[in-house]
Every structure is written in structure tokens, then in C-alpha cells.
Amino acid sequence: MHAEPTAVLKMLADPTRRALFERLSREGEMTVHALTDPSGVSQPAISKHLGALKHVGLVRGRRDGRETYYRAEPKALAPLIDWISFYSTFWHHRFDRLEALLKRMDP
Amino acid sequence: MHAEPTAVLKMLADPTRRALFERLSREGEMTVHALTDPSGVSQPAISKHLGALKHVGLVRGRRDGRETYYRAEPKALAPLIDWISFYSTFWHHRFDRLEALLKRMDP
DNA sequence: ACAAACCATAGCCAAATGGTTATTGATCGT
DNA sequence: ACGATCAATAACCATTTGGCTATGGTTTGT
DSSP, X not given: OOOOOHHHHHHHHSHHHHHHHHHHHHHOSXXXXXXXXXXXXXXHHHHHHHHHHHHTTSEEEEEETTEEEEEEOGGGGHXXXXXXXXXXXXXXXXXXXXXXXHHHHOO | OOOOOHHHHHHHHSHHHHHHHHHHHHHOSEEHHHHHTTTSSOHHHHHHHHHHHHXXXXXXXXXXXXXXXXXXXXXXXXXXXXXXXHHHHHHHTTOHHHHHHHHHHOO
């Protein structure tokens, strides 16, 4: 219970990397090529980021011929959600909006 | 709505810094000295981290004589919670465990 | 008055980070 | 068969980061 969120936080803290995760979350499975296209950075940079995300389980890669399709793995956010959940106890009494925000997450 | 979570994520991604925020969340207002004590790093390092946390609004400092009391400001987590909340829409239909986790956050 | 305590700042340094170009390996289309 | 495409890796580079020591500025206690 409530595992180390450091690795997940590090991954999401970089805007380029978070954009990859967001795009895969929104649009589903995509190739490296499609992800590189509008990213503003080179294909090797994207591959490296995807490798890092994969390493902490935030994405999964499926090789198909010469292409690799990546998909988001939101399960890997569990440590982060656990962390927020755990500390929400301490925040609750002085963060009025928290309750509303948490409700919004589970409508 | 759903502001940039990058700054907040960067702050929490460092273990030393997150430990400060956690400690202030658990134990309430504390001096720099008290925070430095069991941290394993020097007082200037702690002060620098507190300055960074303060800069993004995650803590607030109150000077009292020669001591400075810091407190956590969980309100500043709003961008992060908004981000998770926003993407939960996309995850919800393919992340079964999320629902359970979110329920655990708001029992 | 003055030494000690508390905190912030300055200056420095090693390591980590995020990017690049070049290259390689594999697969596809013609 | 072979040139083109896709992705990963290698090698390199600049910047950022997180730590340190040294110092300075206040405030406190004696």
C-alpha cells in the first residue's frame, strides 16, 4: 500500500513526456512516428522518453513489423493516486476545495 | 480550468522536497531547524527546497524572530488534482481499478 | 555587550537530464 | 533485389539540479 510515487512523478514532471502520455491516453494506441510528428522534438528523443515511460509501466509497446505501437497504462498511476489519497487525510481539514475536487474525479 | 501541473510535479518529484511537504502536511507548522534535523541534508539545502516549494505556493513561511515557521499549502496541489481529474475521463472506461481507488479517496 | 542560534544567500561542483546527430537493424513496397 | 521507412541505440553536449561549504544578517540569551 501507498508505494513510492517518485518514479511516476519524475516521468510526469517533464512536459514532453507528459504530453506523450496525455496523447496516448486521449487517442489510444499510436506509433512512434505519429507521436514524433507534432511533438517538436526528434524521433530518438521520443523513443527515449517512451523507453523511460515504459520502464515505470506508464506505457506499453507492441511491435508490429517495422512499427511500434504504444499505449498508455493508467494503472501505473496508482502510486500517485495512493499518495494523494493517503495525504488527503491531513489536507482535508484545511483544504476546502479538496473534497469537491475528489468528488469530481469520481462522478 | 486545469492549469499547468508541471511546476507542482517537478516539486514533488524530488524525494527530499516531497518529504518536507509530507512532514509539514502531517505535523503542521514547523521551523527550518526542526525540518533540517532528521532530513539528512544541510540546512541551506532545506532552505533552498523550502524556497522552491514556496515559489509554487506549496508552502508558506511565517517569520517569527530569528525562526521561520513553514506550513503546507495543499491548495497549491489543485493543478495536479485537476490534471488527474481531467484525464480520469479518458481512463475511466479502460482502468477498472481506478474507480475503486477513487472511491477509497472519498469514502 | 557579545556570543550563540537561526535562517537565507552566494558560490561552487558533480551528476542527472533532455536534447541533438549519426548509425544500425529490421521490415516494407516496388 | 533494393531503396525507403521506422524505431532503437550510441555518442555527445549544454543546461539544470541537488547537494555542499562559507558567509552574512537578525535575533536571542546571558
